[in-house]
Amino acid sequence: MLMPTVSVTLIALIVAVALARGRAPSGRQLLGALVGAWAGFALGALAGLVVDVATGNGFFLAAVGHAAAIPGAAVGLRRAAPAARA
Numbered sequence: 001m002l003m004p005t006v007s008v009t010l011i012a013l014i015v016a017v018a019l020a021r022g023r024a025p026s027g028r029q030l031l032g033a034l035v036g037a038w039a040g041f042a043l044g045a046l047a048g049l050v051v052d053v054a055t056g057n058g059f060f061l062a063a064v065g066h067a068a069a070i071p072g073a074a075v076g077l078r079r080a081a082p083a084a085r086a
Contacts, residue, residue, distance in 0.1 A: 008069050012037035015073035036076015037069040044068025
């Protein structure tokens with residue numbers, strides 16, 4: 001379980017820095033990206049588990065979980081970002 005801990009956290013940090021629009025992300029945004037990445041990983045891993053059981057393979061749980069962590073982090077970052085004032 002150490003590898004998903006490191007990789008999903010790293011995915012969250014990379015997404016937060018990449019989408020922070022040229023400035024350093026705040027702590028709230030980092031936390032939002034981290035929570036979103038883990039939620040995305042959990043949902044993707046559940047979908048991958050279903051495919052793994054159906055195919056008798058052990059590849060899809062981690063692959064789909066990590067792939068889903070990326071949009072999960074983006075959604076978490078956007079939800080945690082303060083609203084832009086017009």
